[in-house]
Each structure stands twice: as C-alpha cells, then as structure tokens.
Amino acid sequence: QKEVEQNSGPLSVPEGAIASLNCTYSDRGSQSFFWYRQYSGKSPELIMSIYSNGDKEDGRFTAQLNKASQYVSLLIRDSQPSDSATYLCAVKEDTGFQKLVFGTGTRLLVSP
Amino acid sequence: DTGVSQDPRHKITKRGQNVTFRCDPISEHNRLYWYRQTLGQGPEFLTYFQNEAQLEKSRLLSDRFSAERPKGSFSTLEIQRTEQGDSAMYLCASSISGAQYFGPGTRLLVL
Numbered sequence: 699q700k701e702v703e704q705n706s707g708p709l710s711v712p713e714g715a716i717a718s719l720n721c722t723y724s725d726r727g728s729q730s731f732f733w734y735r736q737y738s739g740k741s742p743e744l745i746m747s748i749y750s751n752g753d754k755e756d757g758r759f760t761a762q763l764n765k766a767s768q769y770v771s772l773l774i775r776d777s778q779p780s781d782s783a784t785y786l787c788a789v790k791e792d793t794g795f796q797k798l799v800f801g802t803g804t805r806l807l808v809s810p
Numbered sequence: 811d812t813g814v815s816q817d818p819r820h821k822i823t824k825r826g827q828n829v830t831f832r833c834d835p836i837s838e839h840n841r842l843y844w845y846r847q848t849l850g851q852g853p854e855f856l857t858y859f860q861n862e863a864q865l866e867k868s869r870l871l872s873d874r875f876s877a878e879r880p881k882g883s884f885s886t887l888e889i890q891r892t893e894q895g896d897s898a899m900y901l902c903a904s905s906i907s908g909a910q911y912f913g914p915g916t917r918l919l920v921l
Contacts, residue, residue, distance in 0.1 A: 702852075706850075730908065732909060732910075734912075740914070740915075741899070741901055741912045741913060741914050741915045742853065742901070742912045743912070744909050744910075744911060744912075747908060747909045749908075786852050786853075788852070795858075795866055796841065796843070796858050796860075796865070796866060797843070797855035797858060797866060797868070798843075798845075798853075798855065798910060799855070800852025800853050800854070801852050802850065802851055802852050803852055
C-alpha cells in the first residue's frame with residue numbers, strides 16, 4: 699500500500715509568521731504532487747501543484763519538492779488567521795493510474 | 811459558477827435504502843473522479859472515468875457501489891443497500907490532466 703504521511707498537528711503559528719507543512723511519500727516513482735486546503739466541513743481546494751525538484755512559488759505559498767528524499771513541503775509566508783485549515787498533501791503515483799493518494803492532512807491554526 | 815457541481819449536498823437515509831449522487835464536472839474536463847472522505851482522513855479514491863469509460867476502480871468500491879458516466883459529461887454514483895459505514899462525504903473531482911478540482915461534496919448520513 700503506497701503511503702503519504704503527514705503530521706496531523708495542530709501546527710500553531712502566530713499571525714505574520716511562516717508556516718511549514720511537511721509530507722513524505724513511499725512511492726519513489728511518484729511524479730506529481732499537490733497541496734490542497736480544506737476548511738472544516740468543506741471540500742478540498744487546490745493550492746499548489748509541483749512536478750519537478752526544487753521550489754515553486756505562488757503568492758504567499760511556496761511548494762518544495764525533493765524526490766531523492768521523497769519529501770514535499772508547503773511554506774505559507776505572512777500567515778493569516780484565514781489560513782487556518784487542514785492542508786492535504788496528495789501524490790499521483792507513476793503507475794499509469796490517475797488516482798491521487800492523500801495524506802491525512804495537517805491542521806494549521808494561525809492565531810491573531 | 812463554472813466549477814464542479816454535486817447534487818444533493820446532503821443526504822440522510824435509512825440503512826438498507828439506495829441512494830444516488832450526481833456530479834457535473836467542469837465543462838471542458840474529460841476526466842472525472844469519485845472519492846470518499848471520512849472524518850479525520852484524507853479523501854480515498856473510488857473510481858475514475860475518462861470520457862464515458864470507467865478506467866479505474868478501487869477495491870474499496872464494493873459491489874453495492876456503481877458509477878456511470880453515460881455520455882462523458884455528468885456522472886452518477888449509486889450506493890445500494892446502504893450501511894452505516896457508508897456515512898461519509900462523497901467528493902467528485904474533474905481534470906483535463908494533472909491537477910484535480912473538487913466539487914463541494916455530498917455528505918451522506920446513514921441512520
């Protein structure tokens with residue numbers, strides 16, 4: 699069973715700080731990686747996708763991928779209380795299948 | 811709103827009843843996915859369509875579950891003889907390739 703692991707949290711940061719969310723995956727052949735944000739009672743919302751090693755920035759969000767270490771992270775700069783949510787890491791395996799395998803999510807709490 | 815839509819948003823049913831959910835993907839997306847999510851867990855893949863063809867099916871999808879996408883547009887997910895363990899959020903997503911975009915979900919409660 700291919701796995702995606704995340705610390706469930708909660709990760710608590712003060713407003714304005716950098717929040718760092720981490721994810722590891724077991725399938726070395728995985729090629730596509732996604733971060734979703736999910737507010738309580740709502741559906742997942744795509745924040746970032748990353749396909750190659752290195753950093754990808756989009757506004758306050760930076761995704762980082764290290765395939766050798768099988769590690770993907772999400773940095774949120776200038777964290778806001780509205781960023782408080784569960785962040786889901788998802789991986790598409792390199793098996794020809796299209797399904798995403800999700801971690802259980804990390805709950806982020808940003809305090810004013 | 812041109813996103814993925816799902817209907818109904820909430821469904822309460824009694825054990826043993828059949829339920830059917832509908833998903834309308836983003837109009838130009840040929841790929842459609844169903845996932846199920848329970849409290850404290852990430853979404854779990856159920857099935858995948860490319861156009862009208864059902865190409866992937868999870869072992870989670872017992873014979874009580876059936877999904878269709880007859881004309882390659884909207885999709886339905888039917889659960890027969892519902893059980894209390896079927897209570898969950900049922901999520902539909904669509905894509906052209908790469909990233910999948912989720913609808914609002916259908917929350918099912920089986921009493």
